[in-house]
Amino acid sequence: MASEHPLRSRWASLSLIAVWLFSTPGLAQEGTPDTAHPADAPVQAPPAPASSLGNPAVAADAPPRTEVSLDAQAVPRRPDFKPWAVPVAVVPGLLFHGLAPLVAGDTHTAKRLFALEGAGLGLIALGGVPIVLTGASRRTIAPLYAVTLAGFSTLGISALANLYAVTSPAFDPGVAPPMLPPLELEVGYQHVNDTSFDYRHFLTVGAQARFESLRLLGTVRVDPSEGNTQVRLGGAWRLMGAPERSLVGTDGSALDVEAFGQFHRYPTEGFAMVSGEVSLRGRLAMSRLSPALAGSFAEVSLGTSLETFTYPGAVSDGNLHEQLLYTFGYGVWLGRGGGPFRGEAMLYYDHRKDGFAGGIRSRGGGIVGAFGLRGRALLTESWGVAAEVQAGGALVGRLSLIYALGGER
Template sequence: MTQPLSCWTRTMRVVLALLAWPVGARAGEDVPPAPPVASSAPGGTGGPGPEAPRPPFQALPAALSVAPGLVFHGLGTWVAGDTGTSKRLFAMQGAGLGLLAVGGVPIALTGASRRTIGPLYAVALTGASLVSLSAAANLYAAVSPAFPPGAPARALPPVEVELGYQHVYDPAFDYRHFLSLGATARWEAVRLEGALHLAPGEGNTRVRLGGAYRLLGAPERARGGADGTALDVEGGAVFHRFGPEGFAMGGAEVGVRGRYDMARLSRRLEGSFAEVGAGFAYQGYSYFGPLSEDALHEQLLFSFGYGVYLGRGGPVRGEALLYYNHRKDDFAGGVKAAVGVLGLFGLRGRLFWSERWGVSAELQAGSAYVARVAVVYALGGER
């Protein structure tokens, strides 16, 4: 049980080393460093420091970042003269490919054996996250000079609730239409959240209750500056009832999730962020008839994504995230592949158009397709 976790811990050190290195290595960068995140002096405003000149947009580097830049990450910024950013993106890609080979090749050779799949998947997914994030950063760095970067909200509301509609297309089940309810509460470094998805008249209900504690970074209610970098430990419980099918699933999960503002890596990446999360889930299946002999399961949780902040101190603000989630027990399920069953791919975002009102939306694709849209009301407002 501890082998996958210790293996993931060792490989995660590679990620942290790559991300931490550029913070103190800006002397050789060919573009101006990112501005100070916030003023901590007494009487300071807590906002972002003075703006530094942004590099100009160039069409050729932007085109090369797509082809062949998606194969050689950092090529576009190298052509633009930003060798510092290029070296870091090449380093991320190289480390990711190495970890992907170390974990992926044995998975293919052993036929995804249960005896080794846990630690190998942890290594391979860490490598895949580095390759994917460097690819996304490569594209963002090429086009970011063409528009003003967004910034994280200075403070998130103490309480927010949402009401929406969710549509699920799954060939294996008859349910389609869901009522979606959600709520989030924040106290200092603690966040509590809950979500309910209910298919009226179809007997399918999913409930999740969870929370998080901030280990590193400013609390969500008091960020103060323009940096959203943070590390949280998370936990939760899930119950999903499939009425017509005659079974229910319940489980608990625990893990860590980190967000890294990419402006720390390069001035060109200001306004974007990367997220990585990992953990374990323990689940049990209860059948309305005889109990299965294999009713208890464990699941490796791993997700990563690249996002952008929307808005910068104006009335419109929010964020969007393109992500991969390795879990397979949600509505979208997992994608079948040659090395086993992968997780799901998704895009989610939220946008506020006033102090209290906003909208959130999400698309997911796995073995099923999920679309959700909801209206969000913030008590206390989002700034």
């Protein structure tokens, strides 16, 4: 369930991902509501030479003073929809990211995606080759594993961006919210199909409060019949990017540091798990990579957790375990351009093994995490729905009703 890499290596891997997230292109290019976008600012022609001032003959020959909009210059714009490029994005586009935009005539996006795929393959080699050469030594496995996972996430993001780039021109892209509500309450139902445990049906309750740079979250999941209970409390602090309460004029890119504590009680099995975790989570608006990717975003998170288990009897030494936390996903913003709803959806991979979905045993004998899809949308000013499905060692589905105090403005 939990890995046992040394703490020193674990913090080294966390430092590596911090550098990777902070160096993400464009993340620090955050706009402000009071600053006009450069594309909206007119460009004025240079003033007439000083020698022409006061000389009517020269002034008459001088060209008139004009204003030229940047829109008339060679600024990349969102491409047109080319239906024949869509199947190319699947075969052979899933192997050659950027091929579909190239077929559609969007060379700007194609170059960026080919470069992103190359970076992902390079990171996989940078981390994977030393793992093989060192025999997965415990002294070096944690940072090398983190680099390898970063490579796979970059590769996955470029593959999904390849699909999005040629399908998104067929519809109007969603936009990031101008301001998220100060308080959200959630109540719903969760079903878990896990052959290793007896629990199945859960009542879920959650809440999150947003302040200037701080976000507090809490969730409780309870199986009323079996008694299995999970309580999760924590928060996030905005390191880079505009606060969620004032996103007007920004594209939603941000970097947060998160900390959570969790208690999970298994009454039928006779044990409980207590854990604490810290992580960095970055979100990048993909429009910074290419106009064809407007309306989508990539998200990456890496951290570490410490876990301990309690039993009715005596507990043996060495009951403290570590776990590498890693997630990446590709998502889209929904609506906010006059549509019937406002929200977001994201397809993701979660490397943790202690959740309800657990992990999947690979053919090589190792255990990978779970894949999932989650979404949230407000259907009215204050009411909406949230849904999530996960597939790992178990199948998990959740559907919730949301109340957003004040709605989005």
